[in-house]
Amino acid sequence: MADPMKIRANLVGDSTEVKVLMSHEMETGQRKDAQGKTIPAWFIQKVKVTHNDKVVLAAQWGPAVSKNPFVSFKFKGGAKGDKVKITWVDNHDDSRTDEATIA
Amino acid sequence: MRTRIVGRCVASIAVIGIAVSVVYGCASAPAKNDVGERAEAMMKSSFKAHGQATLARLDQDETQRVCSEYAERALPPATAERIEKANLDTIRYPADGNLVGDWKSGEKIAQSGQGFQYSDDPKKPAGANCYACHQLSPKELSYGTIGPSLYRFGKDRGYTDETRRYAWQKIYNAEAFAACSNLPRFGYHHILTEQQIRDVVALLVDPASPVNQ
């Protein structure tokens, strides 16, 4: 099970600002190890963020996103105490879901 | 109970029937370089041999010892002269008298930072890593500033035998000219081969070299 994400969700005016730090190798599949063998690709492909079960961000990522990705975004609405849920799925079909409360 | 001995010797002695701490041992009149000697001993016991980097690398020659002692302070002129002469005496020249090689190979040597680290492959040739500290070819923007710019080295000094000889000497052992120089002594320490030094000389003095464009 991958490491938990670090999520901060804050109400700023009438929008919610969310900052997420994900723990993931994001291996591109282009690198070679010391023996010359290609290190297999291993990266997050899908990201979904929901607020009160409504999708506020959906993303499709590729190997261009670097290791331990950080994403920061805003969505209209949200109130203190609401839950924001973030899920990522990678090319090994591993996934991780974490939740945060809007402050 | 602990007694603190004041003065040049600072130590803490436990007087509870336990042996006096030998690490902070105090002579009645500690030598001026007592801290220096202890620092050297502590260094030597704090490192491990790793691959080609043996503990012998921590043994200082006279030049390294003097330069460490003076740290940031200027050397007295007599001392500087002595160091410079001793280093000049170490310089060896090719048997055929040819000091200039191929600047294209010289550029590769100047770009390469590999060699002599315990992480390096000892079978591969070492580089001189010139660009770590110097500007050379104007086409290379990624250069360091620890040393002066070598751009137009040959052009500025003239394409003469004197310039070629000076370049050879500087690379072989820069401390022949400047005691305690930061420039590694590439010839004296056998970092570069004779041919490699010729190639770096060419990079500096060949009129066709990018350094002189």
Add this chain to the structure above:
Amino acid sequence: MRTMIRLAVAAGAAAVFAASTGAALGESTADEIAKYREALQDGNPAELWEARGEEMWKAPRGPNKVSFERCDLGLGPGVVKGAYAQLPRYFPDAKRVMDLETRLVWCMVRQQGMSEADALKNTFGDGSAKRSDLEALAAYVASQSQGIRMHVALDEPHVHDMYRLGEKMFYYRGGTHDFSCATCHGDDGKRIRLQDLPNLTKVEGARKAYTTWPAYRVSQGEVRTFQWRLNDCFRQQRFPELAFGSDASIALTAYLAGRANGAEYAGPAIKR
């Protein structure tokens, strides 16, 4: 009028072009790198190490199943807030001046019951699967000193002695390349390739440099500590390997941390 505007635009463009080439390149490159670092500070992956370290700090570990909450970093058992800013310090129970990592190892061995070999098994992570507990713990403890002014007790005799020894070591020329720490860190405004070098012979340089370690090194994909920094410097100086937690590593840390006294601790930071 139109001619004047065209000339002004041309002059402006020329000025921008000139600023980005030649002699000015050094300054603008350094500025751009500073901007890059600032942008990356938000969402510093070091936070992931801090979170892991915090979990580790509180969990029972080792054969004795004891947590670090019993570990005294100088301010009392389990006290982490402000601990990093007063290290290295002399610990009477160990009869030794210790930095953060040597103290953590001491607690792992003496309190948690680990063997020293086990405690030192993974000192530095390898950038992927092999992770270091010590790096995560160091990130966590250091983060709890953010904003607190460095105050290493230089008047304590043992620390004072290590400080003086570290100062000597800083100027120790050796190895195949005659390098000392001062070779790279002895002057203002120098850089190696395009990496700016702090002048550690001056207090201002030591303050800026010491207060940003540990740091997430993007190129390493790991949080790196001051033990790592010293070890990697000596490797590049063509010296043999600096032993983890050795006296020399602590003396040099005491020297540089002591010179940073008065500066606000700003880590864990993010570096290239």
